[in-house]
Amino acid sequence: MSDLDVCENKPQETNGDSIGLDESPAKIAKTSPCQRDVARTDYLAWDEYFMAIAFLSAKRSKDPCTQVGACIVNRQNRIVGIGYNGMPTGCSDALFPWGKHNRADKMENKYLYVCHAEMNAILNKNASDVRDCRIYVALFPCNECAKLIIQAGISEVVYMSDKHAHKLSTAAAKRMFQAASVTFWQYVPKNKKIVIDFSEIDWNTMSQMPETPVKNGSS
Ligand SMILES: Nc1ccn([C@H]2C[C@H](O)[C@@H](COP(=O)(O)O)O2)c(=O)n1
């Protein structure tokens, strides 16, 4: 049984044995998670969870080179904003460039148009403001996002990669964060991977897995 399976309140048969209240520790150890009375211990820690949300959001990005996600969290560990790097609303991917090397036409460069993940997370906020929140982001913010983060009142930046540490935009961002007392620190994941495996669902207890992917309302 996986953690996602539906638990039923009846003794579960396991290996042909029934499980009674006076079972030996060895037998209790063999019971399925649903039979246990104590909480799981291998759940995601808060930082791991919020950074994973940022990485999941990045999966929506159409940038062929770098997909970035951001997740804003308040002091009660409630998510108040999520975003990823993408073109502005109404600026179709069919009409705006995802390239960055077009020497013939300087206008055909994604950097002129793309909204960064941090910007979208702030603009997507579901709270009146994001003051004193922290933002989880895969890459260290650029100087333009640093301005938005500071002006929005976010007080803490949690980042995974500082691969552009050598860039002027990163140095400028750090200079502004330090002047504005915005703390920043690098999250080092405990686990290299967090797998979301839909096939773990016990489809016998849920509506059958669709034979062919059902297209959702938007692409
Ligand atoms: N903190 C950041 C850094 C970058 N991005 C976005 C902006 C671009 O879409 C992409 C970077 O492209 P590359 O220079 O790797 O071709 O990532 C962001 O949203 N947030």
Ligand SMILES: [Zn+2]
């Ligand atoms: Zn940025």
